[in-house]
Amino acid sequence: MSELLDSEVVLDGVRLAYRDRGAGEPVVFLHGTPSHSFIWRDIVPEVEWAGYRVVLFDLLGYGRSERPLTRDTSVVGQVRVLEGLLRHLGIDRFSLVAHDIGGAVAQLLATAHPRRVRRLMLVDTVSYDSWPSQTWRTIIRDHLPGYAAMPARDFEEMLTGQLRMTVADPDRMSGEVLEAYLAPHRSALGRISFFEHQVRHYDSSPTQRVAPALARLTMPVRLLWGAQDTWQPLAYARRLAADIPGSELAVVDDGGHFLMEDQPARVRGEVLDFLASGDEGRP
Secondary structure, eight states, rough: OOOOOOOOEEEEEEEEEEEEESSSSSEEOOOOOTTOOGEEETHHHHHHHOOOEEEEOOOTTTSSOOOOOTOOSHHHHHHHHHHHHHHHHOOOSSEEEEEEEEEEEEHHHHHHGGEEEEEEEEEOOOOOTTTTTTHHHHHHHHSSGGGGGOOHHHHHHHHHHHHHHSSSSSGGHHHHHHHHHHHHSSHHHHHHIIIIOOOOOOOOHHHHGGGGGGGGGOEEEEEEETTTTTSSSSSHHHHHHOOOTTTTEEETTTOOOOHHOOOOHHHHHHHHHTTOOOOOOOO
């Protein structure tokens, strides 16, 4: 499959893989876990073709970005990474489209710097105490303390099982698509990185702390959710919609947690419609 990320930069001593294309209004896409920028492959090219400047990158410790074991790769740490990349690219004001834990990063940034975020779209995001899901809690309990001794075959079976839970139709997480999600974790370093950079930071404390500030958001906010999301149940989407004044909630049938895999055309349409809808917000 074609490579989305075509540039690299060293910021604050760590290397990030990213994409920055287009000359229009900046739109930043954030992926979640267990994924990387690949999840946006059917979305970002059409957003670029529509006249937007698209910024996409692999979070620190994910995908093609560096995996430094001494750096903070929690959602709080990823906010600093994103801010550094935006400074490097000279981007001050932008729209955010964020999925899963990328949505936690977006919530933290948007509440801390609301004037910088023109619009905010959250796609099947973590929020409040919604994460980790019950299956991830079991994995944390059973495998995090001794993951180094976990055989590669057992690891791949575990991750494959989890990835197949992310889609409404498990057949959509197979073949080349499944291989693309497994690829960053096929080496010994990749398995270590998975637990140290991702699983170890499955902690809802940041989203619980930021929850009261959601009521103060004034930029346009759209929530996009898969009706069959088993990791982030629809009840959390409705809670977010109630807590963020003026926000919109769009629920997609036949869609799971990785909504971009289940319904790429619907996600493209929602993103483009939202970006074209103006950024007046509330006063």
